[in-house]
Amino acid sequence: MEQTLHFPGHTALSVAVVATLSILGLLIYIWRSQTRARILLLILRVIAIGGIVVAWLQPSWRTAEVVRQKSTVLVLVDGSVSMATTGSLGLTRADAVAEFFVQHRSDFEDLEGAYDMHYFAFADSIRTLTRTELETPLNPIGGKTDAFAALEMAKADFKHVGGAIIITDGIDNEQITVALSKDIARQPSDRRRLQAINFPIHVIVPSDGPAPLDIAIERLSKTNYLLQRNLTEIDAKVTITGTPDLPLAVKLFDEAGLVDEKAGYTKGGVFETVLSFLPKTPGRRILRLETLEKDGEATKLNNKRVAIANVIRDRIRVGHISGYASWDQRFLREYLKQRRDTELVSFHTLRDVAFSPLGPIIYDDGETTLIPFPSESLFVSRIESFDLMILQDYELPATNREHYAEGVIKFVENGGALLFISGDDTLGLKHPWPKELNQILPVLPPKVQSNKMLLDNFEVSLTEEGVRSPILVELKENVGTSLPPLQAISPIGEPVSNANVLMVAEAGVHKYPVLITSDYGRGRVAVLLTDVSWKWSFHSQNREAYYSLLNGLIAFLIRDPSADLLQVTAERPRITPGSTQQLRIKAVPGTKVRANIRNLDSDLIVFEDEIQVDGDEHIMTTAPIKSNGPHAVETTCDFKGTLLKASDVFLVTPTDDELDGMTSLVLTTPSLAKHTGGQAVTMDEVKLDTLALKPEVVTTLAITKDTPLWDNPIVLIIILLALIGEWIAERKLERRENT
């Protein structure tokens, strides 16, 4: 409770004016008057006038309930990754900040006496801390620096903010601060945000700059959309400071390992080169550029850069190779040509050493239009340009067969797709079993080698696996599970352990596999064990079966996501440390999907959860992910006894702007001080007690009592007596002066 003198009727200004006039008048009169009588008259007049003035001012004693509130001062400490940069004196910026709080402990205590102090660490979000915690270096892992947004978040909970102190390396990446630092025209939204700041912002930066030695890679560019199986070139630029020109190497990695490397010598502190990358599978890829590290660098975080590359499919490039021209080849070719999304490159052996009881037939090559078969290009040097290779009743050339087989195996291992269609000439019927391809074939040779295909009118049906398989969904929908017959099947041994038999042909009690698929490395293989499937296309009532089978098979082989029953996408390909991620999961309604996120560098699982999928799609939000680097999302679900899997990748990394600015000498955050009336000063120079901060805020909560002083009868009596006395004194004085 407090009591104050209160003048409800008039302001202090009017009181001052009246008092001043009165005193002036008195002084003039005294100067003119010589006698005591005049002085007495003057005093009476002053009392009378004073009484009238008092009555006019209506003074009262006011008793009120008030609250005196300290202004809030927000202290924000930069926790972004750039604070890990080592300064020229050997301490990191984070260390320097901790030392600053220790050295200015008593100053902060004084401030806490006068203000309501709140401490925060900030990067791309804020968290509350105590001053004691700030005396220990923060772990600077924040992915970006946005001091202004952090300040807005911090001040949101407080009504009366008297000022802000931002302790930072001064390198802010966000648009508003950068624009302020350059004094360039700000967007209307930025101007509104700035107007909402009605207190001074003081910016304190470390006194020393970054250590002189640094080797930095510029950010990766041109990785947004890459075409599958088209060579991509990545520009790499390395800048060195604080050291003479030196030799170095730049390496490019994807998830599988090193893809390219270039070495050279810096010139004028710069080394520029181009690295190549052939993306072989569609979807997201993680690319990483690295260069050498040296002890004593300001930071080693910018010696590597990572980026997400989105590899999209070009037209499906299919290599269709057949051992001879045939109806099976002809109808498959027609199917492939009618697909608008397919680019077809065909090679068919049109002539071989003709069988003859009298020996080989000699041809005059000038008569024919035949060209040499480009085995080296097709199976080795150009094979990586294909998405899918179809070998239709085709045996690799006898000369150098192992070399060509190695090319095909490597192609599949690296993500290529292989469809092997059997016939009279393959799988041991005409020549020995192709053991050079054993690594990738999902079938083993038969126990007893035959030289003929199995001939009968086979009933064809889907196996249990085939019924569940996404490959045959379209076939099942359009045709059902009982399919048109086939008249010839290749005899084989057992399927290999990881193979899936999707279709079988039955004749009597015997069942023979017809369609088998498997994974090998990053690629896929399918074997179709008949050469008469073309009849399904030739008979129009069965054409749907033929096309549906091939549609599903090709989608599976080239990893078209539409062929997968379970799909997962990380909504944001790149997040900063500590952010959450959203996973978009598509699965069969009613299934339970398990998801985990694994850090690919440490191989640790950083998040796990499971959901029941009700609709077609579900969004799962993760906990904040603190670990840095590439992360894989892996989902699994049981669907009718089959384990489905889907995966995606994303990056947890500071922003490129943050990494670019780690050793920058151009400070942007001090511009916030300039535009809000604050100070921008170094840690060595700052005097905390001189920082301008708004004073306490006094708030009157309630007026409990107002006791007027002026309407007391004594005041009236004094005024009357003074007026009467003045009148009497004036009369007497007049008489005296007249006599």
Add this chain to the structure above:
Amino acid sequence: MLTSRFLKYNVMALTVLLTGLSAPQKANASEGNRFLVMQITVNNQQPVNPSAGSVLAQEVRFRSAVLVRLDRTVISLELPEVLDYPFWLWVGNEGFSKLNDTERKNLKTFIQNGGFLLIDNAGEGFGAAQFERAIRQELATSFPNAPLQQISSDHVLFRSFYEVSSVNGRRAKRNYLEGITIDGRLAVVYSHNDLTGAFAKDAVGEWQFEALPGGPKQREDAIKLGINIVMYALLLDYKDEQAHIEMLLNKRRINPKEPMPNRIIELDD
């Protein structure tokens, strides 16, 4: 050289014919992927040049990598089994009545399904003219939107295996072929020159007819044309692509040493 080659062919042909051929039989479904010439008959007519189909198949086998069936297969256009094989040979040397509904339906279904029909006018004089009139009428009725037209000399058919510059058969009446194209595919080829007469052999394996006026050279040209027709039926426009094969093989840049390709990226609507 030509003579020794022909001698060699004839010996081989005799060997294979004696060991492989049998009486005309129904199509054997167990060798479904092998090339077979199915000769069709209409109006219960007798087949003309019935050995030509198997001789053509055998020449294909000797000269290329195609696996063939040497069965001499003749079948009525009315029977449902006629739709089992995609290569028909229709040889006529006289007029015929309009096809009945079943025959016409089979013909249309065959072509729509992707089948290939080689028509050969083996007639002479009045017989040839009658067949010509009947066949043109029938094709116009069955395929009213796809008229019979001269096949251009730069059509891929003339380069599908051999470089063929002359069009003849046992005779050399007209130096062109005619054909019907359906959905960009040559589905019917019509020869005026008794092409099958150049292949036909008698029971002991001798050429049945002389090729006039060019003799053995003309016959060899006719055989090459026949092989090209078969190769076209099996490969369609494959040989057109082969002309650009270097460009196709190197279209995608996968090696830094390769030059940047000129690409026009087509965007789907």
